[in-house]
Amino acid sequence: MTLGLGALIGQRIVAGWLAAAVSLLAGCATLPDVKPFTDATVSLRSAVASGGAATVAELGRVDNPAVKTEADKLAKAWEERDKLFAALIAYASSLQAIVDSGSAGAESAKALADAVTKLASVANIVQPGAGPAVDVASQTAVFVYEQIAKIRAAASLEAALTEAQPAIERIAQAMSKDMKALDDLVRLASKAQTDAIRIENQARLNYRASLTQSREVLMKRMGNALDQNQKPTQLADAGDLKRTDELLQATDAWYQPIDAQLKEIATREKVARQLIAETQVALQDWAVAHGQVLSAVRTRRPPSVAELSDAAQRIRDLVQKYRNL
């Protein structure tokens, strides 16, 4: 089919009006940046997994078969949380895919135009003289579709976010309760470990405690004597205090390794609880951020995600810190 000059000009005018109209509509379709939400979801998965693993490990360190059984039950229940967050990462990526598709409307339209051209070429149905007209039509179609893709993506994104928001809020709620339970479990497991060490070394610790108690009594008596203006060298208790200090020093050989063990448990407990607390806060931020992305699509304003990015970074640091222990 050969188009005349008039037809060609007419087609250009129609295409121009169409492009302008679609462009006006597209001005209303702004696609928000969902990458911070995706990144935060990835960080949350790692934090939730680490928090669960840390708690299972602490319970596993308690020398009690019944507690180990509970550790196994927790590990099994936590597998579902890991699967849930893997699904949430896929969901966040699918939001990203919608945004990317909306932004790549021109490429999509060009790819389709290329495919149509190939079909026409294979079928040998593009007639001489039709080339420039087809080319103009394709360029217009590409431009128009670039705008349409944004509109379609914004609509799809809004529908997807609206559908998911209640479930996101429910996850944040349920996981927040889980995090509180994990925090309690870490405290309980640490207490059980600490007490086991103290009970195992009860005789020696009792001996050291009695020395410490004696020292305190001697120090108090000497303090009273000094208040009555007695010279330190004349104090009756000075010799006893010296002996008590020597005996206390002698206990250091066995006490220091026990103390180191207790401090190690305390350090692990502190970092695990920090990680769990941060994860709990981040879960709330994450749910709010999902709502903000939805609001951004509706109001056509960029979402505020700086806090979410900060929380994600803090979590990454804590996960690393716990892994390094």
Added chain:
Amino acid sequence: MASEFDNIKGLAGWRAKLDDLLADARKEAQKDDLDARLTMADRLTEFIVRNPPALPEDPASAEYDEMDRIAHECHDALLLGAIQQRVAAIMSRTSELAAIRKKFDNETTANQQSAASIRLEKARKVVDSATSAVSALIDLKKELDKAIDAGAADADMKQLAKQVGTVIEKLQDVRTSVEGIR
């Protein structure tokens, strides 16, 4: 630092102390106050650490050992009970979270389909399939024409060649219509 165990004297004193501790532990076991429970566990541990050590020549040793055993069991039961409650609470939420996960799996699939649709993937696949089909049709038409030229074609084959030719012509009509829509 003064403690509740500083002034306990003799076996009877320690026995009375254990009775007090067990009564307090029973009360704590009824509540769900973790801080109070951990404090109770601490008191029981302190009881075990602070009561007199077992001495071979001391006839009271066996009784101290028995008191330690009871305190230890009470301590472990307090902590285990709290651990079991929390693990059970986590487990009770698992099925709900599994249902939510399935919902997100479906959401993800729907979103991926939307993204593919916006990328015009389906339209491209249709056009690509049509391109392959047209290639095959043209090859078939050539073969049929060769057979007809060689006089080796029967009436059915000639009819088929005609039909294939018509399909290719229809494709050209479709292209013309599409151009008109543009």
